[in-house]
Amino acid sequence: MCKERLGILCSGRGSNLASIIEAxxxxxxxxxxxxxxxxxxxxxxxxxxREKGIPAVPVIYRDYAERADFERALLKELQAHGVTLVVLAGFMRILSPIFVHAYTGRILNIHPALLPSFPGAHAHRDALAYGVKVSGCTVHFVDEGMDSGPIIMQAAVPVLEGDTEETLAARVLEQEHRIFPASIKLYVEGRLRTDGRKVQILHVAEGGSL
Incomplete structure (x- = not known):
């Protein structure tokens, strides 16, 4: 059986990428x-x-006049490298239906909030402004909406008195590094079954079969 080939999309430091590489x-x-x-x-x-010998390519958003052209460039790189699962690890671009349809059911994202609460780019700010007592992170399949796909795994962290966006983000990130590799592992092992909005995690029976 051929191994899954991951294509990881990032926008920044790549701390979630590092946790996936380690796993x-x-x-x-x-x-x-x-x-x-x-x-x-x-x-x-x-x-x-690059430090790990993994092919690393910049596809610069501002180099393209249209989002569709940018996404076609992304897809060209992913398909040229035989990618079977796309992993959004801090990728700060909303993907259009054209991209999503190219990898339907094969795109995972990590979001720094307990979805469906606080979707979008400012989850920590929004959570603190709302006054929630618990926040966290969510791994989900990507669909055509913004942070709206079926949920695979979540982890909660307390929101503490005096928290800033930075202090809350740091605690949430620790959980991101735990549940994102775990969710990818479940996908790669064929242990995720989606029924509408619900994702069932299949357990491995004795002998290694599902």
Missing amino acids: VERGDIPAEIAIVIADKADAYALERA
Whole structure:
């Protein structure tokens, strides 16, 4: 059986990328990272990948007049590297239906809030402004909406008195590094079954069969 080939899209430091690389190196995720793509030339995620000998390519959003052209460039790189699962690890671009349809059911994202609460780019700010006592992170399949796909896994963290966006983000990030590799592992092992909005995690029976 061929291994899944991961294509990881990033926009910044790539700390979630680092946790995924470590999980692959440990053998926790039985897959290969085929390519890392960043939408900014100076994204440190590219350097993290290159240090590990992983193909790393900048596809710069501002170099394209239209989003469709940018997404076609992304898809060209992913398909050229035989990617079977797209992983959005801090990728700060909303993907159009054209891209999503190219990898239907094969795109995972991590979001720093307990969806469906606080979707979008400012989850920590929004959570603090609302006054919630608990926040966290969510791994979900990507659909055509914004942070609206079926939920695979979530982790909660307390919101503490005096928290700032930075302090809350740091605690949430620790949980992101735990549940994102775990969710990718479940996908790669074929242990996720989606029924509408619900994602069932299949357990491995004795002998290794599902």
